[in-house]
Amino acid sequence: MQRSSTDAPPAGRRHSPDPDATRAIGRALGRAAGPGTVLALIGPLGAGKTQLAKGVAEGLGVTSVVNSPTFILMNEHVGRLPLYHIDAYRLGDPEEAPAAGLLDERQVDGVTVIEWADRLDGWLPPERLEISIDPGPGATERRLRWTAHGAAHAQLARAALGEAP
DSSP: OOOOTTSOOOEEEEEESSHHHHHHHHHHHHHHOOTTEEEEEEOOTTSSHHHHHHHHHHHTTOOSOOOOOTTTSEEEEOSSSOEEEEEOTTOSSTTHHHHTTOSSGGGGGSEEEEETGGGGTTTSOSSEEEEEEEEOSSTTOEEEEEEEESHHHHHHHHHHHOOOO
């Protein structure tokens, strides 16, 4: 069955009781990711965006240390597929992203994880998996809400995050 253009993109929710579970969700995403995957992570400081990115790296078989690239904006890592880990926190304007070479054609062969993706308004690829991470009721709990844009990212979400409710 084909969706009409007025249908909402597939979306869902996940609960993470602690940072290890957040990393496990990331590992599942990394294992299921294919070339051209874009994960747009949104959430407040300390929400777990970097923990999720570390899990993606583990799922891709990256062996180098993965930390938030806040001051250098992007780190590249070698794994089953290249990992492009972007942190848009320090960008003053969304238009700085393409000028800094953060979003370009190299990424079609790898997996791109963008922390603070909401700061790239208007510059995010149209096909992506957006994941919003918010604090939960417990100190280490997190609520993840995801929206898949495009068929490949909807398939990734189903494989790694489960069926949309």
